[in-house]
Amino acid sequence: MSFLDISEEIRQLGAQAEKAVRPYFDVIDEISEYNTEKVLAAFAKNRVAEAMFAGTTGYGYDDKGRDTLDQIYADIFGTEAALVRIGFVNGTHALCCAMYSAVKTGDVVLSATGPAYDTLMNTITGDMAGSMKQYGIGYRQVEMKNGLPDVPAIAEAAKAEDVKLVFIQRSKGYGVRESLSCEQIGEVCQAVRAVNKDAVIMVDNCYGEFVEKLEPTQVSADIIAGSLIKNPGGGLAPTGGYIAGRKDLVENASFRLTAPGIGAECGCTMGQNRLLYQGLFMAPHTTAQAVKTAVFGAQVMQMMGFEVHPLPEDPRHDIIQTIAFGKPEPLCRFCEGIQAGAPVDSFVTPVPWDMPGYQDQVIMAAGAFVQGASIELSADAPMREPYVCYMQGGLTYASGKMGVLLAAQRIHAAGYGK
Structure with a gap:
């Protein structure tokens, strides 16, 4: 029987690391x-039955499983409505539809957390057809202060009458800043509400679902959006995204996803309901496995x-772990090790490439059952100083641990690190 190529020295390092972080796992398990329980209660309340797993085709009218799953998401996130669809091609798509739910020509989007994630900036300020810039929607941003939201500056900027959408990015994306807790998001919401009661507050919730006991919509955010191949899909959803929030905003977002007047009424599920339901049921546990992997990796x-x-000892607000390597070589070795620990394409060597939507070349290690699924162990980084790698995911802690040790092995073999 063969095992992974991990030296005894690195295995001992792993054993020491695991002993050090074990006390933190109790908090993760409690969350x-x-x-x-919250998810299970929503399933019970909505009387989930096997008949809801049957797929629809064509227009998808009267898809009971699809519509019930919308209500389950709304119950879990404490909102009036939700839109859960395999028609969302990724998180950026869901976020784009959610943003357009609140603004029109002449309005301004205010980002409270500096620039949005690279791909979403194309929606806001890009020169391509369909961008907010092309529709005459303005954009302003408030820079982070010492890695955290500058609440007084946000309140001052939000006073402007033309600000109709205040955008908050929960996770750090490719930025070198804090990922925000729901408590911090709530503070920003309160500051905005005090000066602008008409502005919609939206949160990019990607990577943050189920990491805490609360979600942004439970601390006054009007609408949130995310990807099903991240936390809420539990590693089982094959594609898709979700939006949850105020009923009118969710409806407006559905018109952007399909067409005005059609909205959420259409959208067949083609037999995918079972995986979306089962993935959501598994999501709190799977997210905890990813958080444990991140703590161990740190x-x-x-x-x-x-x-x-x-x-390692810090509270967690998303599943992302950053490691600053300072130079490209150890960063690439780390990604090689993460790839070698993947169940799929473990034989592939990741290299930097011109990834669509990004300004810099990106190196990405991702050997996943679902292409691009960030809830599965992966690591990626823009090839720019200070060469920070972003690791996330791990369907099981045991497999995530192996991936981290293989990454440590590659770095050590190349002569980097202690």
């Missing part, structure tokens, strides 16, 4: 249990002498 990389954020 997972809390959110699992401890190992810190012991090897690299700067990590969050620190």
Whole structure:
């Protein structure tokens, strides 16, 4: 029987790291249990039955499973409505539809957390057809202060009468900043509400679902959006995204997804309902596995002498772990190791490439059952200083741990780290 190529020295490093972080796992498990009960209660309330797993074709009228899943998401996130569809091609698509639910020509979008994620900026300020810029929708942003939202500056900027949408990005994206807790998001919401009661507050919730006990819509956000191949899909959803929030905003977003007057009434599910339901049921547990993998990875990389954020002992607000390598070589070796620990395409060597939607070349390690699924162990980074890698995912902690150790092995073999 063969095993992975991990030296005894690196295995011992892993054992020491795991011993150090074990106490933090109890908190992660407690949050997972809390959110699992919340999901289970929503399933029971909405009387989920096997008949709801049957797929529809064509227009998808009267898809009971699809419509019930919308209500389950709304119940879990504490909102009036939700839109859960395999027709969303990725998180950016869902976010784009959610943004257009609140603005029209002449309005302004205010980003409270600096620039939005690279691909979403194309929606806002891009020169291509269909962008907000092309529709005459303005954009302003408030820079982060010491890695956190500058609440007084946000309140001042939000006073403008033409600001109709205030955008908050929960996760750090490719930025070197804090990922926001729901408590921090709530503080921003309160500051905006105090000066502009008409503006819609939207949160990019990608990577953050089920990491905490609360969600942004439970701390005054009007609408949130995310991807089903991240946390809420539980590693089982094959594609799709979701939007949850105020009923009128969700309806407006549905018109952007399909067409005005059609909205959520159409959209067949083609037999995918079972995976969306089962993935959501698994999501709190699967998210906890990813968070444990991130904590373990932070401890190992810190012991090897690299700067990590969050620190192993820090509270977690999303599944992302950053490691600053300072130069491209150890970054590439790390990604090679993560790829070698993947169940799919483990034999592939990741290299930097011109990825659509990004200004810099990106290196991405991702050997997933679902292409691009960030809830599965992956690591990616824009090839620019300070060469920070963003690791996320891990369907099981045991497999995520192996991926981290293989990454440590590649770095050590190349002569980097302690």
